[in-house]
Amino acid sequence: MTKSSTRAKKYAALLRGINVGGKKKVPMAELRSVLEGLGHGDVQTYLQSGNAVFSSTGQDPAALARELEAAIEDHFGFPVKCLVVDGPYLRAVADACPFPAAELEGRQLHATFFSEPPGPERFAALDPAAYHPEDYRLGDRVLYLYAPDGLGRSELGAALHKPAVLKGIDATTRNWNTVLKLVELTRD
Structure with a gap:
């Protein structure tokens, strides 16, 4: 099955330790832009504490997390640990x-x-x-x-x-x- 024919799944990205005490500020609008820039669709955020939902044809949550961590560090200039889990989980x-x-x-x-x-x-x-x-x-x-x-x-x-x-x-x-x-x- 090719990537283009793979059905998109919904995932949640859980960012660790952002927007706490004025450190590691990650505005949710910018986080949505980062996720969309990675090619993910249906991007939404929930609260200011680092919860994002998106759809992706990617099938490996750990790889999606590493990709998001790299994009966040590139965009914001600091590292943020991310866990990505799918809806069924x-x-x-x-x-x-x-x-x-x-x-x-x-x-x-x-x-x-x-x-x-x-x-x-x-x-x-x-x-x-x-x-x-x-x-x-x-x-x-x-x-x-x-x-x-x-x-x-x-x-x-x-x-x-x-x-x-x-x-x-x-x-x-x-x-x-x-x-x-x-x-x-x-x-x-």
């Missing part, structure tokens, strides 16, 4: 949530997306009982975090995101409202 993440998402506020539930499966050994030193009622579960390249007082006050969230735990792996977190919106935006 986002739906699977939402469907596999081990917590009662429908009963919780969006700020209480978060998904941390990883560039590769993190493996439970990374988290073996953490005693979840020490953080009760906060809790977490690992999924496929995702960690689900229940933080009843929100991520900003979550001691478990801070422990899970320590550089020693995440060494050598790219990760970015979204609240559940954002996850659900990205599921909606990536539907075919």
